Structures are given as C-alpha cells and as structure tokens.
Amino acid sequence: MANHDTEKKLITFRVKRFDPDGGERKRYTQEYKIEVMKGQSVLDCLNEIRWKQDGSLTFRRSCKSGICGSCAMTINGVNRLACETQVLALGSSTITVEPLKGFAVIKDLAVDIDPMVEKLLAVKPYLITKTPPPSDAERIQSPAERARLDGLYECILCGACTSSCPSFWADERYLGPHAFLKAYRFIADSRDDAPGEHLDALDDKHGLWRCHTIFNCVEACPKSLNPTKAIEALRRELVKEKIG
C-alpha cells in the first residue's frame, strides 16, 4: 500500500483571488508553492497555506470529510470538494483553484450561496403529510419504497451542480439542479401527501423546462447523485399532475 509514503512533491497552487476591500488589487491570481505528501487533500494544502504562508487566503471548510458541503470549488477546471480531492492523484504539478462559477464571489473562494438557499426553499423542502402520524409508532415504509430515496436524500447542498449548469449561468432566476433534486426527494417519498405543493415552483419558465439535459450537474456532483434523472422524473410528474 503506497498511501503513506513520506515522499513529497513540490506543487504550485494558482489561486484566483478577490479582495472586496482591496481597491486596485481586487481581482488577481496568486501562486503558492508547497510540498505535498501522498494522502494530502487540496483542503489540507489550502489550510497549510493559510496557517503558514498567508492568513488572508479565504475559503469555507468544516467537516473535512466530504459530508458538509462547505468546500466545493473549481479545481483544475472541475467542480469538486477540496477536502476529498487528493492533490497527487490530480497528476499535475500546478493546480488551479477558483471559486464556484455562477455565484457572486464574496472573497477569494467564498461565494454567496444565498440565491441557492432561496431556490431550495421555493420547492417547500420538507415532508408534507395530510394525516397525523400514528402515536407510539413510526409510519410504515417498505424497503422498496425507501430505496426510491437513494440517490436523492444524500445531497449535501455544496452547490457544485448548480454552479456547473449553463441554464443557471444564463438565467439567474433558474431554480437549479439542487432544488430539483430536493423537490423529487419529497415527491418520491411514499409518506409525502402533497406532490403538487413541491411541484408548484417548478412549472415556470425559470423552472424545469429550462433544463436542456446537458448533464453537467451529473458530472459535477461529488456524491455521484443524478439530478438529471430527477428532472426527467419531475417532468413526468408535472405532466401527470396536469392531465389530472
């Protein structure tokens, strides 16, 4: 097993920076060089740069285990989670790091995710039931019904999919794949009684019909989820709803 070799390699990180308080030097690219060991992630390196070289380099991070969704950024042109991207596995000695495209940059790699959250809320992202649950027992859901949620409930709201979507670049009011995935997570749930309420926001020119099935979102999702599949299923639901 070669994963704890101590051999180090000098890597150049080219980071796209933005300093909102910076006057002249607002937007620029900065290079940092560090020695990288096998097993080190892009996040480990960014942390090391911040802690040892330049404390002003700004990015979000929390879990460092690929589960919280804080550290999505564009690494060598691809949207990824910095914490689970092994530097040496990228196979290049220069690594370009940029903020997620499509969102306004607040500072360096930290982008404004408010629009993403707003669109999430538009699909009523919660279970809606019309009958009270049994007291002293759970609702029954068969393993097959539960299996329909696989590939939907795992979304970590990192923004990688929506940031990669040309429809979102073209229309800032476009809901985005993350919102569709969440809507379908509830519509597909055997316990949910109000598919129409989740669908409402979707049947709109900024909604489902604007997806051109380019599949960028599928490529971009670090959790290997498939928003496009959810979108197709949602379109069928919408048609069903319309025909009554």
Added chain:
Amino acid sequence: MTPIDPETIHDVEGVPLHSVHRHDVVVVGAGLAAMRAAVEAAKDYDVAVVSKVFPTRSHSGAAQGGIAASLANEEEDHWEWHMFDTVKGSDYLGDQDGIEILVREAPVVVREFEHMGAPFSRTPDGRIAQRLFGGHTKNFGKGGPILRACYAADRTGHALLHTLYENCVKEGVRFYPEFYVLGLIVRDDVCSGVVAWDVVNGGVHVFHAKAVMFGTGGHARIFRIASISLSSTGDGPAMALRAGIPLEDMEFLQFHPTGLYIHGILVSEAARGEGGYLVNDAGERFMKKYAPDKMELAPRDVVSRAMQREIDEGRGIGGKDFIHLDLRHLGKDKIMTQLPQIHELAWKFMHVDCVTNPIPIQPTAHYSMGGIPTDNDCQVLADGKAKKVAGFYAAGECACVSVHGANRLGTNSLLEASLFGRRAGKSIVRFLRTEPALPDLPADAAKEAIEEIDGILSATGSEKTGAIRAEMQQQMTANCAVYRNGCNLEQLRAEVASLRERYGRIRIDDKGKTFNMDLIDALELGRMLDVTEIMVASALNRTESRGGHSRTDFPKRDDANWLKHTLAHRKNGAVAFDYKPVVITRFQPQERKY
C-alpha cells in the same frame, strides 16, 4: 414575537441599532441539539438560530452509524437494558436520573424524527431498521450484542440534520447563518442574549432574547488527530467559562478506535457492528486478549486502549502507529449496501479499496463527554450544582447533563443531542408561558466583544495563530490522549500556559472586515486554549482511571475518592476545583468487564 416594552430598549454602546436583533429565543448553533430545540420552540414562539456555519454544514451531519432507542423492531429490547448499558458504559459516572430520561424518551424522539420525514433504513416489514453497536447488549449485559441503533445507511447524522433543517424552515425559524457568537450577556445570573460577529459582512451584532440556548457542539479539535469537524472548537464551554460558569468533567474525552491513519477521519463503528475485524501486524485479532467476550464490539475506551497498547508495544502494522481494520470477509455486497460511505471515505482519502484491502487506522479524538453543567431540563447551572442562570439553556455535546459520565456509548450522542435539545425547547416554552419580561440589555453588553475584535485586528505581535494551534494540538495528542500520566500532564500544563502567553502576542495577516477567516481562526484558537487549560488541569487533578480518562500512574478506578463529578473554573488566573456527587438510582457501581 411578543410586543417589546419600550422601557427595555436602550442603546448598546458601539453597536448600531440595526445590528441589535430581538427574538423570544436565540439558539446558538445549528446541529441536532440546537435545531431540535428550535423546532420545538418555534411552534409557539419567535426563534432565531445563529450559527457560525450554514445549518446543514454543522458537525452533526458527519455522524454515520446511528441513534440508539429500544424500539425492539428487530428483537426484544427494553429501556432498562439500554439504561444498564449506558450506566456501565459511563464507568458509573453518568447520573442515573438523567440516563433514565434518555433511555425512556428515546423511542419517542426517534419516531418523531421519522414523522418529520427522516429517511431511516427499514426492516422487511417497513419499520425503522436497527443495527449492532459497541457496548449495547441484551439482558443487562448478560446476553449478546443487541440491534438497537436506528440508522439511515451510514449517513444517519446527515439524514437527521437535513430533516431538522427542513422542519425549521417549515416552522418559520429565522436563520442567521455565518454569525460567530463571541460571548454571553449575563448579569446577576440572568441571561439577556449574546454578542456575535457577522462573518460575511463584518460588524458586531447583539441578539437580545428572553431565552438563550447553546447547542455549540464539542471541542475535540484541540487534538491533532481528531475525527470531528474543524469548527468543533469548544466555543460554547469557553463562553460559559468566561461568564463565570464552571465546566463539568472536562478530563473525559473519548478516543474513537477507528480513525483513518494520519487524517483522523472517522471510520464508523458500524464497520465493526457489521462484523469488521481489528488486526495487528501479526494478523492477530488482538481484541481477544482485552475483551474476550465482546471482542471488537467492546466500548470505545476499551478498544482504543487495546489498540494503543498494541501500537506502543510494537505490534502496529510494520511497527508503525496504526492497526488494520479488515472488512474483506464481509464481501462486496454487504460493504456496498450497509457501509457505502466507509467504502467511499477509505477510497477518497486513502486510496484503499476496503473490498480488497484492510484500512489503516489509529485512535482519534472524537467526543467531548464534559461541558457546560445543566440540570435535566437543560437549564445551565451557575455553580454547576443548584443555582440556575435564568434564561440560559444548553444541550448536546457542549453540555454535561451528565448522561455519558466517563465514556459515551456509540449512538447515544445523536440521541442525547436530539433528546435534550427537544427537552431544552420544551423547558424554554414552559418558561416563556410565564410571560417573563425581556431582560434589560446592559449598555456595555458588547464592550468585551468589541475590545476583543479590535484587539485582534490591530495586534502587532509576531506570533502566528497557525503555529500556536499546531503546537497545542500536537502536545495534546502526544500527552493527553488515550493514556495520560502525571509527569507528562505537568509538563503539558506549563506548555499550555506558555502557549496562552504567546497567544497574547499574535498578529494576523488579514485586517479586513469581509469574510475574515484569519480573525475567526484567532477567535477559535483563544477559546480552544481556554478549554485546553481546563482539560489538562482536570486530567491532572483526577488521580484515577475511569472510562475515557486513563492514567498510567493511577491505573485503577477509585470509587472511594473519585465517584464524583469535577467542576472546574478559573479563579485568580488559576484553575480551581469543586465537586458534586454522582446520582445513583438503579445500578450500583461494579467492576467493568467486557
């Protein structure tokens, strides 16, 4: 929101009016404890959730294995069995009145999660599925391991955290994401709010409330090898300490046996629950020497000590400081359906395919048993014993009820966070029903916070926070981890004092107001150093071995002198101690064998 009495509105010095927010309830944090409290109180009152990370990015989302409840969906189970296991797991330091509440209310809390929409895995007949977890047994420890951990594949924390966020949205909770809470406003044992820094835009804000609830999570980040999120820095306990409240049982920190080598990232205990083996360099399942009955499913403190001993005695893999977790015999199908996230973690972080290779692991700092002392209704205790701080509540990992005593059982902490979060919500509602007036906001409420921020931004010292943090974490992992001894702890105490002194001479690179993570790092480091000082002093003070606290110079549990809780606070620049008795109701202390 209840109408504001104009009499209570005063200016807060240094804070513009539009940065003073008023809510019935201000919840600090957005993990399971905090958001469960918010959901509960938001049915009747105006609730704000203030968190330094966006809610779904809270540490709770990283929990994998499960949440304990004696639902008996898979096999016979009783809350009394769960209680016995929890008491024994705590090495008899857990308060049994609190534990009884935990195990009796557990089924209700788990079913409510299901009702809220949580995507639990299911049994063939459609009920919540349950799996094995270390330390949970049948028939008061006399039977074998029991299926008690309710789960959503190995993404239980993620599933529950998102469910709570969704329900907060549904109940109209007001979110303030990316606000770093700096301090509590407490005068004469009455809490009237918190002061916070707006991370995105910069600026000090005041949150004025009738009730404040802390669900700020753990502090295991003070160690170098740790499983918990980078934001689990003990801010809550540090703020309580600064407000003059003692901290309880801070010497007890749990080391999880299966951290990914070097990264510290957790490989869930579900790996062992599903049948994984721990093997040393000779390929031997060494747990047979330490816990012949329960083997790999013995509680974490027992397994971590066994691993550390193997490593210390040269039986780590290749003589190095790690052990192998072997899942190969489980087969690809079982690994992919029951443990998909573990497979992904091992691959992404170590390039190990656990279907064909064992995973290198080492003990990792994991869970904080100690914290802010509360009663069973989550009211914070000003003296750690009886005197309450009016309007101040805490639950989850930042609090110490204490239900975990000296060692927490796996799956009992998602349960504790949710269950006591819910209780905190309910007791806040009871308090607000008495229609208390909004407490006065002192004019100098934000003074300390403003001074701290200005001080850091304008500091011209020479020390880098990154270097101090690295040194602190390195020292803690070297000298205050699985095994401790008086001599090392004495040195560590001096070392921490010198780190604190160096912290007084820091200088940060970023002087801006917008999204200044350099500033946040510095603030977190200051709080981590406070917590570290208390932990080291408490570990040195407790001259026995119990649960997560293992002293090589005092290897035995000493009930005659130490069957009591530590209460530590700062007094005249030093750490001072007080104690309180353990509540024992049903189970008398016995020797703990697995």
